[in-house]
Amino acid sequence: MVGACVVGVGDYGRGVFASAPIKKGAEIEFCPLIELEDGWDITPPLKYYAIELTEFNALFLMLGYGSLYNHNRENPNAAVTVIDRQTVVFHAIQDISAGEEILYDYQFDGPEEFM
Numbered sequence: 001m002v003g004a005c006v007v008g009v010g011d012y013g014r015g016v017f018a019s020a021p022i023k024k025g026a027e028i029e030f031c032p033l034i035e036l037e038d039g040w041d042i043t044p045p046l047k048y049y050a051i052e053l054t055e056f057n058a059l060f061l062m063l064g065y066g067s068l069y070n071h072n073r074e075n076p077n078a079a080v081t082v083i084d085r086q087t088v089v090f091h092a093i094q095d096i097s098a099g100e101e102i103l104y105d106y107q108f109d110g111p112e113e114f115m
Helices: none
Strands: 004-008 014-018 027-035 050-053 058-062 078-084 087-092
Touching: none
Parallel strands: none
Antiparallel strands: 004 014, 027 058, 027 087, 050 058, 078 087
16 A cells, blocks of 8 residues: 555545655555445445445445545546455556545445435
C-alpha cells in the first residue's frame, strides 16, 4: 500500500488521505473482499460500507481501507479495478498530493442517503 491514513472528515465520518504524494497510475491498495450471502439483511451502519459489484451481481465488504474511501462523482482522484471475486485494487487516476483525500466514484445511482 502507498502511504495513506484514515482521518475523521466531519459529516462523512472517516476518509482515507495520502500520507505521501501518489503519482497517477500508482496502485494505492489491494483490498480483499468478503462476499455477503444472497438475501442477507443489510442494515445501518453496515449498508454504508457494502459495495455492489455488478460483474458478480453481489454485495461485498472491502477489507483494508477499502470501505472507508469516500465518493466523488465529479472529480475522483482514484478508481477501483475488480481483480476477481476476492480482490479489488485502488489506483490513482491523477496525481494525489500528501494530505489530500483519496476519493473515487462509487458509480451508484441509488438514494442520496447512501452517497
